[in-house]
Amino acid sequence: MDKKNEKLEELLGRFMNDEQAHEAAEDMxxxxxxxxxxxxxxxxxxxxxxxxxxxxxxxxxxxxxxSAVRALKVLAAAAAIIIAATIGYQVFxxxxxxxRNGIIMASSVWESDDLSIxxxxxxxxxxxxxxxxxxxxxxxxxxxxxxxxxxxxLEMELLxxxxxxxxxx
Amino acid sequence: xxxxxxxLPQLIAGCKQGDVDSYNELVDLYAKKLYGFxxxxxxxxxxxxxxxxxxxxxxxxxxxxxxxxxxxxxIFRVASNLWHDWLxxxxxxxxxMDARAEQLREKQQLDEQKDSDDEASELLDxxxxxxxxxxxxxxxxxxxxxxxxxxxxxxxxEPLGTVLSKVHRxxxxxxxxxxxxxxx
Numbered sequence: 001m002d003k004k005n006e007k008l009e010e011l012l013g014r015f016m017n018d019e020q021a022h023e024a025a026e027d028m029x030x031x032x033x034x035x036x037x038x039x040x041x042x043x044x045x046x047x048x049x050x051x052x053x054x055x056x057x058x059x060x061x062x063x064x065x066x067s068a069v070r071a072l073k074v075l076a077a078a079a080a081i082i083i084a085a086t087i088g089y090q091v092f093x094x095x096x097x098x099x100r101n102g103i104i105m106a107s108s109v110w111e112s113d114d115l116s117i118x119x120x121x122x123x124x125x126x127x128x129x130x131x132x133x134x135x136x137x138x139x140x141x142x143x144x145x146x147x148x149x150x151x152x153x154l155e156m157e158l159l160x161x162x163x164x165x166x167x168x169x
Numbered sequence: 170x171x172x173x174x175x176x177l178p179q180l181i182a183g184c185k186q187g188d189v190d191s192y193n194e195l196v197d198l199y200a201k202k203l204y205g206f207x208x209x210x211x212x213x214x215x216x217x218x219x220x221x222x223x224x225x226x227x228x229x230x231x232x233x234x235x236x237x238x239x240x241x242x243x244i245f246r247v248a249s250n251l252w253h254d255w256l257x258x259x260x261x262x263x264x265x266m267d268a269r270a271e272q273l274r275e276k277q278q279l280d281e282q283k284d285s286d287d288e289a290s291e292l293l294d295x296x297x298x299x300x301x302x303x304x305x306x307x308x309x310x311x312x313x314x315x316x317x318x319x320x321x322x323x324x325x326x327e328p329l330g331t332v333l334s335k336v337h338r339x340x341x342x343x344x345x346x347x348x349x350x351x352x353x
């Protein structure tokens with residue numbers, strides 16, 4: 001309820017008797033009449049224009065501020081999305097870093113039996129080892145052959161001695 | 170501007186959206202009432218000019234805080250707060266005032282007297298200044314805001330009976346003082 005619809009005397013009657021309420025209402029209305037009769041000066045039109053300019057300026061500042069805040073929010077949101085996406089990608093697509101938990105040698109190397117192919121630096125050494133192994137084989141064969149003939153000769157000589165002994169030589 | 174043709178909620182919504190035209194309409198609608206309120210309290214045009222400008226700038230900053238309801242009450246509460254801030258600042262100034270500042274104040278008082286439009290209005294200003302600050306503010310809020318006593322009591326956070334009693338005593342005193350002048 002605004003002032004115009006307010007029943008003043010009735011309202012005052014809640015705090016004082018009817019006669020007092022009537023007098024009080026009259027005092028108030030008379031004082032309001034005095035104020036109406038002696039109006040306060042009105043604001044200058046220049047002042048009002050100045051105020052309107054100030055408001056426009058303030059709104060402009062507010063708009064710029066809000067735009068800057070909005071831009072910052074968008075940037076922050078974009079940064080958050082990028083970080084979340086990066087973390088998510090790493091979590092759902094784990095990659096083993098080379099040198100830490102990585103593969104020691106390629107599977108082709110692992111599955112091959114030929115060291116000289118797998119590691120070119122090893123091939124001369126492998127060749128030398130194979131050469132030495134070959135040489136050792138030859139020596140064994142010679143040794144076995146020589147040894148067999150030596151034993152045979154010895155056995156023949158022993159048999160001959162044995163026979164000759166019984167003959168009295 | 171005819172108040173009856175204005176859709177105040179729509180105007181406030183426009184202001185909240187940062188619409189300059191809505192603010193301009195609000196200035197046209199309230200400037201006279203608020204200027205009268207400040208002038209009757211301060212008795213000084215320069216102070217009233219400053220306070221009115223400050224109020225509308227504050228309005229731009231704070232309009233989002235208005236959550237609906239009695240806009241008259243809200244805007245006059247902002248005006249009342251500004252007036253009290255000004256009074257406090259003035260009291261600080263007075264305490265710090267030296268002889269030179271005292272001379273300036275006297276000059277300002279002379280200027281204030283020149284501001285008064287006519288003799289009767291000047292007399293009313295003087296009689297109003299004889300009322301205590303609180304009563305004077307209540308009377309002016311009642312006169313310029315068009316709020317009911319119940320609304321004023323809510324804005325001020327005082328019991329209805331207290332507000333009625335203060336306004337009645339103040340208005341009665343004002344009436345008696347002005348009648349004495351007329352008869353004298």
